Structures are given as structure tokens and as C-alpha cells.
Amino acid sequence: MSSSENPEARAHEPVSALLAVSTVIFALRTDEQTGDVPQVWLPLVRRIRSPFEGRWALPGGPLHLDEDLPFAAARTLHDTTGLRPRYLEQLYAFGDVRRSTAADRVVSIVYWALVRSDEASRASVGENVRWFPADDLPELAFDHNLIVDYALWRLRTKMEYSRIAHAFLGETFTLAQLREVHEAVLGRALDPANFRRTIEGSGTVVATDQYLTGTRHRPPRLYRYNGSIDLADQGPLPRQRHPFDAPPTATGSTATGSTSSEEDEGHAK
Amino acid sequence: MSSSENPEARAHEPVSALLAVSTVIFALRTDEQTGDVPQVWLPLVRRIRSPFEGRWALPGGPLHLDEDLPFAAARTLHDTTGLRPRYLEQLYAFGDVRRSTAADRVVSIVYWALVRSDEASRASVGENVRWFPADDLPELAFDHNLIVDYALWRLRTKMEYSRIAHAFLGETFTLAQLREVHEAVLGRALDPANFRRTIEGSGTVVATDQYLTGTRHRPPRLYRYNGSIDLADQGPLPRQRHPFDAPPTATGSTATGSTSSEEDEGHAK
DNA sequence: GCAAAAGTGTTGGTAGTACACCCATGG
DNA sequence: CCATGGGTGTACTACCAACACTTTTGC
Structure with missing residues (x-):
């Protein structure tokens, strides 16, 4: 033996x-x-x-x-x-x-x-x-x-079955940006309407009250990653830590891109 | 170890x-x-x-x-x-x-x-x-x-998404035996009717013309594993070989390298 | 016939797909 | 006004869970 x-x-x-x-x-x-x-x-x-x-x-x-x-x-x-x-x-x-x-x-x-x-x-x-x-x-x-x-x-x-796409993105993002990540990785186009429903239904994303301005079209809403859900299920393995892993706290504010805050405007629509 | x-x-x-x-x-x-x-x-x-x-x-x-x-x-x-x-x-x-x-x-x-x-x-x-x-x-x-x-x-x-259950069974088996394997691993009962349709629809199993006799009820048909389908998808990895694995073909020659040490200092920077 | 498991049929819910259509902005 | 993508509605399909029902054996 x-x-x-x-x-x-x-x-x-x-x-x-x-x-x-x-x-x-x-x-x-x-x-x-x-x-x-x-x-x-x-x-x-x-x-x-x-x-x-x-x-x-x-x-x-x-x-x-x-x-x-x-x-x-x-x-x-x-x-x-x-x-x-x-x-x-x-x-x-x-x-x-x-x-x-x-x-x-x-x-x-x-x-x-x-x-x-x-x-x-x-x-x-x-x-x-x-x-x-x-x-x-x-x-x-x-x-x-x-x-x-x-x-x-x-x-x-x-x-296709986890939320790792968020790792490519910043603090806030539009659903079109998130969809772009999926499309780039999968190598094919996705239906914007269905993608939106799938993501919103999964609960992995939280809508903010901010919108991205400066585009040539209707300003898209900015979303934030729902930190209470892990990026990927590792099973019973302990969550891997590495030296640059951010501790799970509230994040600093690093808004990239031109965002317009509409905090006092009441709920959009 | x-x-x-x-x-x-x-x-x-x-x-x-x-x-x-x-x-x-x-x-x-x-x-x-x-x-x-x-x-x-x-x-x-x-x-x-x-x-x-x-x-x-x-x-x-x-x-x-x-x-x-x-x-x-x-x-x-x-x-x-x-x-x-x-x-x-x-x-x-x-x-x-x-x-x-x-x-x-x-x-x-x-x-x-x-x-x-x-x-x-x-x-x-x-x-x-x-x-x-x-x-x-x-x-x-x-x-x-x-x-x-x-x-x-x-x-x-x-x-749930591969055919590894067959590894527990012999050459031929009934669908009830295959279902028993799934139930034992998953720890819950499965509907026999739906299980049958799922398995038969997957094409991973081939019906033989033999039946298992000696039971107290209607003799169930014996099935055989469809060898043309791999037990599990390993992606682009070459199919793993081990000494007791049945050899369908000869080995590939994966010759690489010629001299000294690998990845000793992979980064140069 | 009766019990028990094999095997078939049907239905309802849900998730994914395709696609028509309206909305809000810049120019 | 128009162009462009944001965002909503809806029908269609495929798959899956639930479960009623028929079939074939041993006893």
C-alpha cells in the first residue's frame, strides 16, 4: 500500500x-x-x-x-x-x-x-x-x-452561467456595456432586449439613479454590481483571497466617464 | 499521500x-x-x-x-x-x-x-x-x-449535465439502475417517466434486445452505453489517459522542448 | 386477480428566442 | 425633423416537472 x-x-x-x-x-x-x-x-x-x-x-x-x-x-x-x-x-x-x-x-x-x-x-x-x-x-x-x-x-x-463578466467592468456600467462584454467573450451578438431581461431577472445587478450622458441617443441607466452575490460559485472551496483582492466593503467612488447625477429628479418614469 | x-x-x-x-x-x-x-x-x-x-x-x-x-x-x-x-x-x-x-x-x-x-x-x-x-x-x-x-x-x-453515471454501472443496465445511480448521488428521488425521456432523448444510451428477468414484475429492457459519446466534456484538453483506460487508438506524440528549465523566470519585464 | 414496476400520454409552467414597437436624447 | 440606441411588449418554442394511465411480468 x-x-x-x-x-x-x-x-x-x-x-x-x-x-x-x-x-x-x-x-x-x-x-x-x-x-x-x-x-x-x-x-x-x-x-x-x-x-x-x-x-x-x-x-x-x-x-x-x-x-x-x-x-x-x-x-x-x-x-x-x-x-x-x-x-x-x-x-x-x-x-x-x-x-x-x-x-x-x-x-x-x-x-x-x-x-x-x-x-x-x-x-x-x-x-x-x-x-x-x-x-x-x-x-x-x-x-x-x-x-x-x-x-x-x-x-x-x-x-454563460456565472457573473464573471463584471470583472471586466468598472464600478458602474450600462447594460449595453455589460452586453458588449458577453458578446466579446462569446463571439456573437446578443439580443439587447432579451439580455436586459435575463440580467435584470437574475438579481446580480442593481439599478442606480444615474444615467450616462454624452451619447448621441437616449441616456442609458447606470447599474452597479450586486456585491451580495459572488462572481462565481466555487462550491465548498473557501473564497480565494489574493493580495489585491478588495475586502467586501462599500466601494470608493471612481466614476469613469461623464455621468450626470439626477438625485433630486424623482424616480425616472 | x-x-x-x-x-x-x-x-x-x-x-x-x-x-x-x-x-x-x-x-x-x-x-x-x-x-x-x-x-x-x-x-x-x-x-x-x-x-x-x-x-x-x-x-x-x-x-x-x-x-x-x-x-x-x-x-x-x-x-x-x-x-x-x-x-x-x-x-x-x-x-x-x-x-x-x-x-x-x-x-x-x-x-x-x-x-x-x-x-x-x-x-x-x-x-x-x-x-x-x-x-x-x-x-x-x-x-x-x-x-x-x-x-x-x-x-x-x-x-446533472454529463454522463459520468455510467461509470458506476456494468456493460448493460436497466434505466431503473441508471436512475438509482442518479438518485444516490443527488440524494433525491427522480420521476421515472421523465428520467426515461431525458435519457432516451440524450442519445447517450442504446437499447439492446435483451431484458432483465427474475424480477417480480414486468422485465425491464437492458441498455448499453453509447461509446461514441464521451462521459464528460473536458473542453480542448486531450482526453486523459491512465494505465487502466481502454486503449482505442495509439498515443499522440506531444514532443516539446529540448533543453533546460521551464518557467524558471517566465517574466522578463 | 393483485402487486409492482415498466413504459406512455398529457398538461401546465417556465425560460429562451425572435421581433415589433415606442422612448428620449443629440444633432 | 431624423438617426440611434435605450427600453417594453408579446408571441412562439422547447424543455421540464407533475401525474394520470396502460402494460407485463411473478405470485
């Missing part, structure tokens, strides 16, 4: 596989060239050493002995992009014997993260950090193409 | 976290005492060394350098119970700094498995291996109570 086996017979050969933590970071971006429809983008880092030197790879690094797994993911994410994740979830552990090199056995615990779109536009880029559209990636190092594909699949699947 | 999460196996400072693979093994069993309704059971092993000596724990062990993750799960599963999994899927990687002892940092990649009920009744038991009803467990070693809770949640959630 397994508990009687003892593996430490070999003295100085590596007894255990190496453990790394990587993160697939998603943000929505509007490609200035192709058009105005936002799409899913992600940052990659260029490898500066063998193997796969010069290839693009997921940001990550070895797990420090004194940090939890989500912490390591958030740390490497921040080191790479300067961003703080609004949503962070474990994706999968990749550990095939031959996914790295013959001499090395590396098991990667991969997280996926969502960052706000407006923050992503301020994200640091450099010689060795670049953003790519998620559905048009070059050939990456290791098995990272497969990992990104899987993360994208999870993002799209989860978008 | 019982041997791997053992702290005194080290003589020197660890450079990396230890890596273990554990498995939550589910089978359906009928408790001879309480009644005839089958319930979810799982095997545990008793720890024979510190920490948590004497406590029950999930079967598992350290990851060998030359085996893939699902292989390690199936191996320790077989070592413990003598059984072969009909379904095997990665559950989660648990890696909190303080989940073992202060001196030890162990990251456990946990799988969950389903075994056939009739095989489970022949499973080996011993002084240090015992089966427990899944919803009435003692206090386990490490964070294994949480792990089992999470695995149970995944099993129940997945039962």
Missing part, C-alpha cells in the same frame, strides 16, 4: 518535480486597426533563456515556499503587467512528463485572471511583454497554446 | 515544495444495516506516521518523476484498493502554505475517480484501508475533509 512506500532512496537526484505557477490573464481591448468591437486579449512574456528562448510564454514563475498558490499567481501577474486581477481562479495543473525537457520535470499550476479593461489599457508593456488577441496567438513555448485554449474555453463556458 | 506529506523524510532544507497526488475514489454501496438504498462511499487509508498519525486520509503518494499525473493517481488508487477507475478527472491543486506542518510545504494535486459498484464490493480492505459513507466521515488528516466535500460537490454538479 502506498503509505509504506518510501521514495527518498535516491540521495541527490531530484526527488520531486519542480513546481511553477502561471497565469492566463484576460482583458478586453479594442484593436485600433481592425475596428471598434472589443475582443479578448492577453499579455505574454518573451522567454530570455533556453528552452524556447525567444518564444512567447505565459507569465509565471516558481512557487515560493512561503506563499499560497493564488498569491503566487497574483504576484507574477502584477510583476508582469502591473495590473491587479479582479477575478482569479485556478485553471488546471499541467504535469505531463514530457511537457518540458527530458532533463526537467516541471508541473505548472495554472490560474486564469480577469482584469478591468480600462486598467488593461494602462498596463505596462515592454520589450519582453506584449499583448496579443486571444484567438490569434503565435506558437508559444511549452504546451502554452493548449493552456490558453483551455482557459478560453473555461472563460466562455463560465460566462 | 500519506507518505509524502510526511515531514521527517527530509534531512536538509527543501528548495521546492513537495508534490503529491491523491485521489478521491467514489463508489456506490448498499449499507447492509441501514437499508437497501445505495449511497456514495469512498475508501480511506490510515496514516501510520506523523503528522496526523492514526487519522484517516485520502489514498495517494508522491509523484514519481517518470509518470504523468493521471498515471500517478491511478497507480496509488490501484495500490490502495486493487481497483481500476472507470472515470478519472483532475479535481484541484491544494497548496496552502499551512495545510501540512510548519516544516513542510506540500502541494497536492487531487484527482477524483469513479469505480464500478460491483467491483467495489470486491475491493480489498485491510487494517489500514476502510470504506466510509461519503456524507458521514470522521475528521480526516490535513485538509482532506474539505477536499472530499469539494469532490462530492463536483460529482453532484457534474452528474
